Amino acid sequence: MEIVNEILDREQKKAEKYKPIIVDKHLEVEFDIGTLLAYDSNDLDTKLLNSNTDEYLQSLARDNTQLLLNKVWELPTERIEEAIVVRLPPPTTVLPRAKPVPKPRPLTKWEEFAKAKGINKKKKDKLQWDEQLQKWVPLFGFKKAAAEKEKNWLIEVPQNVDPMTDMYEKKASEKSEKVAKNELQRLKNIARARKVKIPRVGLPVTSDKASANQLATAATVAKASTASLGKFQDKLPKEKEARGKGVHELIPGKERKRKAPIPTPQAEKEHNLNVLDNILNKRPKIDMDKAVARHINTEQIQ
Amino acid sequence: MKVLSEERTRILFEKLTKYIGVNVKLLIDRPDGTYCFREKKDRVYYISEKLLHLAQTVKPDNLIAAGTCFGKFTKTNKFRLHITALTYIAPYAPFKIWVKPSAEQQFLYGHHIIKSGLGRITENTPKHQGVVVQTMSDIPIGFGVAARTTAECRSADPLATIVFHQADIGEYIRSEDTLT
Incomplete structure (x- = not known):
């Protein structure tokens, strides 16, 4: 016990x-x-x-x-x-994160445009069948370059091009230009995302021919590029100032110009009447068409 | 509502003088109050000072139009008259064309006026003169540009175009969504 x-x-x-x-x-x-x-x-x-x-x-x-x-x-x-x-089961409680949610990467100019237009990126196959070489060629990489080399063992010089041009050199320069353009656009996208002001680049350098618009812009910019911003420059009879998107920013002195104040009704009326007088006085005193028509008219009456 | 720039004022007046000549002065210098031209989204409005003051109380983004639309500036900076300007152009136009009742419909559907539809025409109309088109009962129905002088009209064949169509009151229905 x-x-x-x-x-x-x-x-x-x-x-x-x-x-x-x-x-x-x-x-x-x-x-x-x-x-x-x-x-x-x-x-x-x-x-x-x-x-x-x-x-x-x-x-x-x-x-x-x-x-x-x-x-x-x-x-x-x-x-x-x-x-x-x-072994603990997976947790069910949702814990709040310590740091704020990272901001989404700002869209590039193309991505913005594609989004607005509803353009979707299409997935391309990594390999593509080449009819000429009768084999599968990758989209990029050393095998693609090799395939290109094999394909382009000879490039025809087109009719409209100087026969002595080196087509290989031309192709290479075109390619490098494309790469440079892409790089520039990439930098521009970064600048836009960070809201950095990019200095203006002036007129686009064209290897070939400039368009009428570019020439007009060049002329306008050149004319305004004096110490007095082209104020005392002579004008051609039918000269027009270049207009259009992005042109205004290129012309010296334009961006600094303040908006003109709204004129008083009296001043505006006076100004308008002046402009109108100028237009009416500019017309020829003798309108040849009208004179001939009147002459024919009187002859017919007789 | 912007004040028109120097260049645009000139372009607008040049176009108006084609239709009503010296009478543009009467539009600017009116005894019954001050009227002016204002620009909004490339469209030009003819508006009285009194109404303009009232319109300025509206936020510019929310304002669609105020006054009478005279027309618009194209992308190439040319001025195009709209049919809404007819009220102000018709009484002052020195050159007119009257169309026969049978040709009215053709014109109102946006076609040029041919010789066979011509009822009457102002004497001494020069070529390429802006003219107001009226019915035989003197109701203005649009405006156009004279393709031939009055003298040439007499000898023209019946199918020849006399007036190039510019605007007609049929547009109030046809382009209802773009007119302001």
Whole structure:
């Protein structure tokens, strides 16, 4: 009997040393085992909380931790190198991110245009069948270059081109120009994204012929490129100032010009009448067509 | 509503003088109040000072039109008269053309006037003169450009074009969405 009592005593002492693993709660505690999170929605006991805060909170924390660990122990355990481990399930609680969401990359000019027009990028095959070479040629890379070389062992000089031109050199320069243009556009896109003001580049350098518009712009810019911004430059009889998109910015002195103030009604009327007088006075005194018509008319009446 | 630039004022008046000659002065210098030309989205409006002041209270982005649209500047900076200007052009036009009732419909559908549709024409109309087209009962129905002088009209064959069509009141229905 003594032995039994002794064992019971020992067990009791042991039990007193450790707190019970079963915890009673009014409301169920919510768990997210993935993040080892327990959320206790029970009310706090205000009387206990006020009398001895620390002790109460400690016991509360212990109870909840016990519940959490109970849950963890319910999971299947493994033994890895003498340690008992548990594989936690994926967390269900969504945690807010510490840093703000990164801003999307600003669109390039082409991407903006394509978006507005609803143009979608089409996926191209990496290999393409070449009829001439009778083999698959990649879209780019050294094999493509080799294929091109094989294909263009001879390039015809077209009729309208000087027969002594080196077509290979021409092709190479065209290619390098394209690359340079692409690079320029890339830099422009970066500048636009960072809102950097790009210095104006002036008139486009054309290798071949300039269009009428470009020539007109060049003439206008040249004329305005004096110390007095072309104010005292002579004018040709039918000369017109270049107009159009982007032209205004090229002409010196134009961008600095302030908007003219709105004239008073009286001044505007006067100005308009002046302009009108100029137009009416410009017409020839003798209208030849009219004179001839009148002459024919009088002859017919007679 | 912008004030027209120097160049555009000149282009506008040059076009108007083609139709009403010296009478453009009467449009600018009116005894019943000050009227002016204003520009909005390349369209030119003829508007009284009083109405303009009222229109200026509207946010420019929200304002579509104010006053009477006289026409618009094309992308090549030429001025094109719209039919809405007819109210102001018709009373002042020195050169007119009257069309026969049978040819009215043809004109109102946007065709040129041919000799057979010609009812009457002002004496001494020069070539390429802007003319107002009227019905025989003196109702203005549009305007055009004389393709032949009055003298030439007499000897022209019945199918020859007399007036090139510019605008007609049929446009109020045909181009309802673009007229302002």
